[in-house]
Amino acid sequence: MKWSKLVTLLLVVAVFAALAGTTTTKLWKGIQLGLDLQGGFDVLYQVQPTATDKVTPEGVIATQQALERRANAFGGSEPNISIEGTDRIRVQLAGIQNQDEAKRILGEPAKLEFRAPDDKTVLLTGADLKSNARYQQDPNTGAAVVAVEFKEPKKFEDVTTKYLGQQVGIFLNDKPLSKPKIETVISTGQAVITGMANPQEATRLAQLLNAGALPYPIKELSSMSVGATLGQAALQKTLYAAVVAFALIFAFMIVVYRLPGLIANIALLMYIYLLLAVFDGLKIVLTLPGLAALVLGVGMAVDVNIIAYERIKDEFRSGKTLLSSVIMGQKRSMRTIIDANTTSLIAGAIMFWFGTGQVRGFAIAHMISILVTFLTAVLLSRWMLQLLIRSNLVKNPWWFGASKKGAAK
Structure with a gap:
C-alpha cells in the first residue's frame, strides 16, 4: 500500500469537510436573492x-x-x-x-420649484438643493416640515432680498405646496418646506429631493x-426538490459505480460548495430560474463522471489493468466531455446575449455551473480517483464497477 497517496486523498477530503462545515451557512446567507425568492x-x-x-x-x-x-x-x-x-x-x-x-x-417626477409671487417665474429648483434634505418637526406648531439647504447660499439670499415681504410659492410637480412670506433676508442658505400632511409624506419628499428629479x-x-411569503415558499420548495435530487443521485452513484461513485459524490459536494462561493464572492443575484439551473447543473456534473466511468469499464473489458483502465478511460473520455459541455456553454452564452430578465439569470447560473463542473468533475474527481487507485487500498475490481475476470458489472 502506498500510504502517501491515501494520506493525500484523506487530507483533501478532511480539509474540504472542515472548510465546508464552517463556512457553508455563511456563504448561503451572503448570497443575494432575487425578487422571485424573497419578494x-x-x-x-x-x-x-x-x-x-x-x-x-x-x-x-x-x-x-x-x-x-x-x-x-x-x-x-x-x-x-x-x-x-x-x-x-x-x-x-x-x-x-x-x-x-x-x-x-x-x-x-419630484420637480420642485420656488416661484415668484406671480406663480409663473421660476426662481430656484430642486437642482439647487444639497442632497441633505430631512424631515423635521416644527417646534412651534408641531407640523411636519422638510429642512433643505441650498448649494449656493448667495442665490437664495438674492431671492429673499428681492422678494422681502412677499410670498414665494413652493411647487412640487406643478402643484402648490405652500406660499410662505419672506419675513427676513436669509443668508445661510437654509430653509424649510411646509405643506406636508404627516411625517411620512415629509420623509418621502426628503428622499425624492435627495435623489433628484x-x-x-x-x-x-x-x-x-411577488409577495415575500410567496417568494419564501418558492425557495423552500426548490431547495426541497434539490435535496431529494441530491439524495437520489448520491444513492445511484454508490449503487452503480461503488468507490468511483463515492469519489463522484465528494466531487459533487465540492461543486455545490464552489457554486455558493462564486455567487457570494461575485455578488451574483440568485433568482428562481438561476436556482433551477444550478440544480440542473448537478445532473450535468454527474454526467461527466458517468461518461468517464463507462469508458473506464470499456478499457477494463479489453483486458487492461485497473490502473491502466482508469488512466486511458479518463483520457479517451475527455474529448466527449469537453464537446458536450462546450455546446452547453455556447447555448448559455446565447441565452444571456439575447435574453432578458429571468432568462439571463438562468443563463448566468447555467454557465457558472458548467465552468465549476470542469474544475470539480473533470479535474478534482479524476485526480482523487487516481489517488485511490494508486494507493492500492482496494485491489478488488468489483469495488470499481468491474468483475475480477475483466467484465464490466
Missing part, C-alpha cells in the same frame, strides 16, 4: 419626451441614474436597474415591504410583484 417587484418604464425636449440616449442614462438613487433609499437588496432598447428602463427591487409606496416614489417623465408599461 419584490419588476417594473418596466418608458421614458417620455417633454413638451420641449426629445428623449436622447444621454437623457435615458440620466433617468436611469435618478431611478437608481431613489431605489437605493429604500434599504432593500441592491437594486437592478437596466436600460432596454432605446427608451425603456427595467427596475427590479427585492426585499421591499411596501411595494406600492416604492413604485409611487420611483415614478414621481427625473430628467424626463416615465410611463409604466408593465409590472410584476
Whole structure:
C-alpha cells in the first residue's frame, strides 16, 4: 500500500469537510436573492419626451441614474436597474415591504420649484438643493416640515432680498405646496418646506429631493410583484426538490459505480460548495430560474463522471489493468466531455446575449455551473480517483464497477 497517496486523498477530503462545515451557512446567507425568492417587484418604464425636449440616449442614462438613487433609499437588496432598447428602463427591487409606496416614489417626477409671487417665474429648483434634505418637526406648531439647504447660499439670499415681504410659492410637480412670506433676508442658505400632511409624506419628499428629479417623465408599461411569503415558499420548495435530487443521485452513484461513485459524490459536494462561493464572492443575484439551473447543473456534473466511468469499464473489458483502465478511460473520455459541455456553454452564452430578465439569470447560473463542473468533475474527481487507485487500498475490481475476470458489472 502506498500510504502517501491515501494520506493525500484523506487530507483533501478532511480539509474540504472542515472548510465546508464552517463556512457553508455563511456563504448561503451572503448570497443575494432575487425578487422571485424573497419578494419584490419588476417594473418596466418608458421614458417620455417633454413638451420641449426629445428623449436622447444621454437623457435615458440620466433617468436611469435618478431611478437608481431613489431605489437605493429604500434599504432593500441592491437594486437592478437596466436600460432596454432605446427608451425603456427595467427596475427590479427585492426585499421591499411596501411595494406600492416604492413604485409611487420611483415614478414621481419630484420637480420642485420656488416661484415668484406671480406663480409663473421660476426662481430656484430642486437642482439647487444639497442632497441633505430631512424631515423635521416644527417646534412651534408641531407640523411636519422638510429642512433643505441650498448649494449656493448667495442665490437664495438674492431671492429673499428681492422678494422681502412677499410670498414665494413652493411647487412640487406643478402643484402648490405652500406660499410662505419672506419675513427676513436669509443668508445661510437654509430653509424649510411646509405643506406636508404627516411625517411620512415629509420623509418621502426628503428622499425624492435627495435623489433628484427625473430628467424626463416615465410611463409604466408593465409590472410584476411577488409577495415575500410567496417568494419564501418558492425557495423552500426548490431547495426541497434539490435535496431529494441530491439524495437520489448520491444513492445511484454508490449503487452503480461503488468507490468511483463515492469519489463522484465528494466531487459533487465540492461543486455545490464552489457554486455558493462564486455567487457570494461575485455578488451574483440568485433568482428562481438561476436556482433551477444550478440544480440542473448537478445532473450535468454527474454526467461527466458517468461518461468517464463507462469508458473506464470499456478499457477494463479489453483486458487492461485497473490502473491502466482508469488512466486511458479518463483520457479517451475527455474529448466527449469537453464537446458536450462546450455546446452547453455556447447555448448559455446565447441565452444571456439575447435574453432578458429571468432568462439571463438562468443563463448566468447555467454557465457558472458548467465552468465549476470542469474544475470539480473533470479535474478534482479524476485526480482523487487516481489517488485511490494508486494507493492500492482496494485491489478488488468489483469495488470499481468491474468483475475480477475483466467484465464490466
